[in-house]
Amino acid sequence: MENAIEVSGLTKSFDGHTAVNHLSLKVKKDTIFGLLGHNGAGKSTTIDCILGTQKPDTGEVTILGCDPAANRKQLFEKVGVQFQENAFQKGLKMKEICEITHSLYKHPMNWREQLQAFGLSHREKVKVTELSGGERQKLCILLAMMGQPEVIFLDELTTGLDPLARREVWRTLEKLKETGVTIFLTSHFMDEVENLCDELLVLKNGQTLVSGTVQEVLACTGTKNMDEAFIHLIEGDVQ
Numbered sequence: 028m029e030n031a032i033e034v035s036g037l038t039k040s041f042d043g044h045t046a047v048n049h050l051s052l053k054v055k056k057d058t059i060f061g062l063l064g065h066n067g068a069g070k071s072t073t074i075d076c077i078l079g080t081q082k083p084d085t086g087e088v089t090i091l092g093c094d095p096a097a098n099r100k101q102l103f104e105k106v107g108v109q110f111q112e113n114a115f116q117k118g119l120k121m122k123e124i125c126e127i128t129h130s131l132y133k134h135p136m137n138w139r140e141q142l143q144a145f146g147l148s149h150r151e152k153v154k155v156t157e158l159s160g161g162e163r164q165k166l167c168i169l170l171a172m173m174g175q176p177e178v179i180f181l182d183e184l185t186t187g188l189d190p191l192a193r194r195e196v197w198r199t200l201e202k203l204k205e206t207g208v209t210i211f212l213t214s215h216f217m218d219e220v221e222n223l224c225d226e227l228l229v230l231k232n233g234q235t236l237v238s239g240t241v242q243e244v245l246a247c248t249g250t251k252n253m254d255e256a257f258i259h260l261i262e263g264d265v266q
């Protein structure tokens with residue numbers, strides 16, 4: 028199976044502190060990949076380096092065979108990114124943000140359909156600042172999907188969502204995967220990872236502890252679920 032994302036020997040330091048240390052990974056096309064780790068493990072830095080928004084100290088990255096730093100414009104059409112909610116311009120209504128984002132793409136999605144799938148249709152005229160945290164989070168995911176990307180990056184996918192909303196998001200991602208979208212996500216919810224991810228990688232202090240399918244991680248840690256596996260991995264290997 029072809030790879031959508033390849034990372035080899037990625038290292039990134041800030042002021043002498045190594046945030047990501049010699050990380051290598053491959054994400055197969057049409058799969059969901061989960062990057063896990065404790066707070067400060069290096070997940071967001073990894074995504075920033077993969078997207079080219081941070082310059083790695085060393086390492087090679089390709090998305091859909093391209094160097095993201097050198098092919099930014101070309102990749103923009105094919106890669107969706109979940110931006111942090113505080114990046115929203117104040118005073119804009121949800122509908123206006125959707126329309127603006129829609130206008131940026133050659134082949135945008137029907138955002139009203141997705142708004143309905145997320146149960147947000149009745150809120151389209153509400154200012155983003157007046158939405159609940161969970162509603163804003165769903166909006167961020169919708170915006171990442173807007174250009175009908177081939178690859179989508181979702182950092183802290185369902186943080187702030189209630190259990191029902193999390194399942195709505197899961198269903199959306201499963202449908203996206205069925206249509207041939209590759210998804211790279213980070214999450215602190217191990218049930219989410221078990222349900223969604225084809226493969227995962229656990230980081231501790233910027234270094235890879237383990238990678239593989241959920242079953243492989245459970246087998247190598249001798250645990251019954253990802254919660255136990257995660258705690259075993261993070262607590263068991265003090266560095």
Ligand SMILES: Nc1ncnc2c1ncn2[C@@H]1O[C@H](COP(=O)(O)OP(=O)(O)OP(=O)(O)O)[C@@H](O)[C@H]1O
Pocket residue numbers: 041042046064065066067068069070071072073
């Ligand atoms: N711009 C920056 N300048 C200095 N240090 C940074 C910067 N960005 C990240 N770091 C440091 O790099 C390390 C990894 O941070 P990162 O945000 O990648 O972790 P994370 O795994 O995404 O954490 P969380 O789960 O809390 O979001 C941390 O020690 C963090 O303080």
